[in-house]
Amino acid sequence: MAKKVFQRPKYLKKAVFHYCPGCGHSIIHRLIAEIIEELDIGEKVIGVPPAGCAVLAYDYFDVDMGESPHGRGAAVATGIKRILPDRIVFSYQGDGDIAAIGTAETIHAANRGENITTIFVNNGVYGMTGGQMAPTTLAGQNSTTTPGGRDVKRDGFPLDLSEMLAIARGSVYIERTAVNSPKNIMRTKRAITKAFKAQMDGLGFSLVEILSPCPTNWKLSSVDACKWVEESMVKTFPLKVIKDEVEGAIS
Amino acid sequence: MAKKTKKGKITIDRELCKGCYLCISVCPSHLIAVSDKLNQKGYYPAEYMETDSKEKNRKCTGCTMCAITCPDIAIEVYRG
Numbered sequence A: 001m002a003k004k005v006f007q008r009p010k011y012l013k014k015a016v017f018h019y020c021p022g023c024g025h026s027i028i029h030r031l032i033a034e035i036i037e038e039l040d041i042g043e044k045v046i047g048v049p050p051a052g053c054a055v056l057a058y059d060y061f062d063v064d065m066g067e068s069p070h071g072r073g074a075a076v077a078t079g080i081k082r083i084l085p086d087r088i089v090f091s092y093q094g095d096g097d098i099a100a101i102g103t104a105e106t107i108h109a110a111n112r113g114e115n116i117t118t119i120f121v122n123n124g125v126y127g128m129t130g131g132q133m134a135p136t137t138l139a140g141q142n143s144t145t146t147p148g149g150r151d152v153k154r155d156g157f158p159l160d161l162s163e164m165l166a167i168a169r170g171s172v173y174i175e176r177t178a179v180n181s182p183k184n185i186m187r188t189k190r191a192i193t194k195a196f197k198a199q200m201d202g203l204g205f206s207l208v209e210i211l212s213p214c215p216t217n218w219k220l221s222s223v224d225a226c227k228w229v230e231e232s233m234v235k236t237f238p239l240k241v242i243k244d245e246v247e248g249a250i251s
Numbered sequence B: 001m002a003k004k005t006k007k008g009k010i011t012i013d014r015e016l017c018k019g020c021y022l023c024i025s026v027c028p029s030h031l032i033a034v035s036d037k038l039n040q041k042g043y044y045p046a047e048y049m050e051t052d053s054k055e056k057n058r059k060c061t062g063c064t065m066c067a068i069t070c071p072d073i074a075i076e077v078y079r080g
């Protein structure tokens, strides 16, 4: 008898994602739902969705969710975790959300060592509003507000937020991954699992930055968008463990 | 004990599919193609074509690569 070895995870509702074809958000949602099931924390997890393309994440996850205003994910997650310390709390934020308007609360949450996990989806543009330049837009990258490419003299450099958060003394685990290939998707899953485990063991602030294709605003096919992550994005945002103080400490 | 060759198969929900074709780009056995019929959303969905592909080394192994990559969870994989 053939056995089903891959299916929709239990903690995703049977809703159709509103995301564009080939969007990395859809893959990341599925990974988080799989991990919630595997760690058996469905009754204990609380997600904090952002403003941006993932604003409707609560329509998809079949777990408790509490929407955050734009950029305030780390602050909202902090509040929830402090009131309900036995819950596993994660914020889900895009680059426009976390690396621009939300920079302050994110840095301070990391520095205070809040025992929360942040999923930072980096696609280098403001997706929902139509592809404007974000802090993470690459040098030379076209966006609707940088036609002709981001000029670092005029527009500044792409922001290495994860590296900045690694300097904060309260952060314990920060890794940058991508969801542009099966191998990288599996690596992302391991990273988020580790981040959740660090929180379950009470170790402090954990974050996984995920380079995520946005074919629509990059104006590429889904397949080419995955290639572009590999060819361009990782040069500015290399895939690596940026900080790991949990190795050996998690059960 | 005879060495077992892995046997698998997939199903694609053509109405969930948004025609990104990432599954096609990752299947090591090239077993997925583009359908020539539109789905209700207006995409040409991906289609599993195992039965049309009898060449050597072009069997589904149930490796799940296509399903892992599918953003819209349109693919289910069976093994054995």
Ligand code: SF4
Binding pocket: A018, A019, A020, A021, A022, A023, A024, A025, A053, A123, A127, A128, A213, A214, A215, A216, A217
């Ligand atoms: S605009 Fe980009 S990030 Fe937003 S849903 Fe579409 S592909 Fe995804």
Ligand code: SF4
Binding pocket: B012, B016, B017, B018, B019, B020, B021, B022, B023, B024, B045, B046, B069, B070, B071, B072, B073, B074, B075
């Ligand atoms: S990866 Fe999924 S959504 Fe994309 S073409 Fe294949 S089945 Fe359709």
Ligand code: SF4
Binding pocket: B008, B009, B010, B026, B027, B028, B029, B030, B031, B032, B059, B060, B061, B062, B063, B064, B065, B066, B067, B077
């Ligand atoms: S399970 Fe593996 S071999 Fe089978 S269709 Fe999917 S990618 Fe191809």
